[in-house]
Amino acid sequence: MLKNITLGQYFPGDSFIHRLDPRTKLLATVALIAIVFVAQGFSGFLLIAAFVVACAVSTGIHLKFLIRGLKPIMLIIIFTFFLNLFFQTGGNELVHIGFLRITDQGLRTAAFMATRLILLVVCSQLLTLTTSPIALTDGLESLFRPLEAIHFPAHEIAMMMSIALRFIPTLMDEADKIMKAQKARGANFETGSLVQRAKAMVPLLVPLFVGAFRRAEDLALAMDARCYRGGAGRTRMKQLKFGKNDLLAGLAILLLLAAVIGLNAIKAF
Amino acid sequence: MKKTIIEARDVCYKYDGTTALAVDHVTLTIAEGEFLAILGRNGSGKSTFAKLLNALLLPTEGSLTVNGIAPATEDDCYEIRKSCGMVFQNPDNQIVTTIVEEDCAFGLENLGTPPDVIxxxxxxxxxxxGMTEYAQASPAMLSGGQKQRVAVAGVLAMRPKIIVFDESTAMLDPIGRRDVFALARRLNVEEGITIVWITHFMEEAALADRLIIMDNGRVAIEGEPRAVFGQTERVMALGLDVPEMMKLAAMLRERGVSLPGNIMTVNEMAVELCRLK
Known part of the structure; x- marks a missing residue:
């Protein structure tokens, strides 16, 4: 039961996008999201979608992974779609059933909003599918480093994230062990009402938390023993380096932005 | 006479909120390149003593110099930790990062070493x-013995003069235990690293150059393993066992078989028994 929880959804590979500096990918994703908001019409969306699909294909990641990632937010997309469909009242009436009216403008807005949402999710998916969690953490630390001047704890946050990543499998194993131990003594985690099942989790969570605190203490000692004293004066073995590819990726994003703005301008005429 | 690398004089340590001393007036010198085993039952103060060596704890009384440094300031503590590495008991709780080689780099990164040197x-x-092929692996995929080897590599990368193993084999299977012990022995012989090996396994302690048995925070018996285990009754009185072959030899002697008092391994026993003919 606990085995199939994967962290993030990194899909290992060696494509152009996989090899980009994580900082480039982070910034490009932010830029892509901005471009999605800049686009005013479906032609713009079509262009962005073509770009994203081309990127996805180039990474060798199956499109079904991108689609699978949409599942958790499908409900939200459907909900916004119908909300816009029924409550956008301008334009010509298409269908009228009881108190529900569907107008052509409503249909257009609904489709527009749904597409925007889908594109946003797919763009961020592309980032998490092609970047390992640890590379993401390193990238975030490096990007937020300048904010340390205003006492933003960039190093501490990155350290916390990477330690959390390190200990998730360990704690999963431990949870599994405790669960088996409890089951051997007749505990029941699988049947009963939701409330009963939630209650059955308490004897699992208490030892897990106690164990986690003990581990934290051990780890702190081990870090101390290896001269850890915070981010100041620390170096890294693996330096992040911008390369030619990163420049190319940046140019591609800029080109896309220009194209979308161009399309908007054509529409405005 | 070899150079002294660790010198403890009347070292005491008392945990906050307790009345008894966890380490009670320990006076001890450790020579450079020595392989010293410290044996003792739970609560005998051996782990506390280990943490004193690494300046994770500071003596409440007495003086302790490690590699010529007595910890006075915070910087001294980091100097000591640089020259005296430590491998802990639980292999899961001392690896910091999600990739083996990054964990090895952790100590050097903390010291601000240039990337190419790291x-x-x-x-x-x-x-x-012997973990080169696992450099990119996730620690979660490794066995306990392999994790301890990674932990040793993390310490080794900092080029320490002393490595303290604080019951590092206690949670391992027999193969992992043998592996890690053999590694410590090899580092001692080949690289001349001083090893302080804390354990409650007799078989490991028997293979050290020198053995100290701690009890109630004090050094109870000190000497060469054979000499220490030769005092079978005293060792047993401290709640510890002696190696199987020493027990067997003692039992055989009681029955009138004439055997020397220094038999410790199965091989030595076999040789001595064959000689009886």
Whole structure:
């Protein structure tokens, strides 16, 4: 039961996008999201979608992974779609059933909003599918480093994230062990009402938390023993380096932005 | 006479909120290149003593110099930790990062070492513990013995003069235990690193150059393993066992078989028994 929880959804590979500096990918994703908001019409969306699909294909990641990632937010997309469909009242009436009216403008807005949402999710998916969690953490630390001047704890946050990543499998194993131990003594985690099942989790969570605190203490000692004293004066073995590819990726994003703005301008005429 | 690397004089340590001393007036010198085993039952103060060596704890009384430094300031503590590495008991709770080679780099990164130097020292350390092929692996995928080897590599990359193993084999299977002990022994012989091996396994303690048995925070018996285990009754009175072959020899002697008092391994026993004919 606990085995199939994967962290993030990194899909290992060696494509152009996989090899980009994580900082480039982070910034490009932010830029892509901005471009999605800049686009005013479906032609713009079509262009962005073509770009994203081309990127996805180039990474060798199956499109079904991108689609699978949409599942958790499908409900939200459907909900916004119908909300816009029924409550956008301008334009010509298409269908009228009881108190529900569907107008052509409503249909257009609904489709527009749904597409925007889908594109946003797919763009961020592309980032998490092609970047390992640890590379993401390193990238975030490096990007937020300048904010340390205003006492933003960039190093501490990155350290916390990477330690959390390190200990998730360990704690999963431990949870599994405790669960088996409890089951051997007749505990029941699988049947009963939701409330009963939630209650059955308490004897699992208490030892897990106690164990986690003990581990934290051990780890702190081990870090101390290896001269850890915070981010100041620390170096890294693996330096992040911008390369030619990163420049190319940046140019591609800029080109896309220009194209979308161009399309908007054509529409405005 | 070999150079002294650790010198403890009347060292005491008392945990906050307790009345008894966890380490009680320990006076001890450890020579450079020595392989010293410290044996003792739970609560005998051996782990506390280990943490004193690494300046994770500071003596409440007495003086302790490690590699010529007595910890007075915070910087001294970091100097000591640089020259005296430590491998802990639980292999899961001392690896910091999600990739083996990055964990090895952790100590050097903390010291602000230039990236290319870190790279070469990490490769060297991983090679030395035989984990090169796992450099990119996730620690979660490794066995307990392999994790301890990674922990050793992490310490080794910092080029310490002393490595303290604080019951590092207690949670391992027999194969992992043998592996890690053999690694410590090899580092001692080949690289001349001083090893302080804390354990409650007789078989490991028997293979050290010198053995100390701690009880109630004090040094109870000290000497060569054979001499220490030769005092079978005293050792047993401290709640510890002696190696199986020593027990067997003692039992045989009681029955009138004439055997020397220093038999410790199965091989030695076999040789002595064959000689009886």
């Amino acid at each position: 790279r070469s020292r990490v490769d060297e350390a991983l090679h030395s513990v």
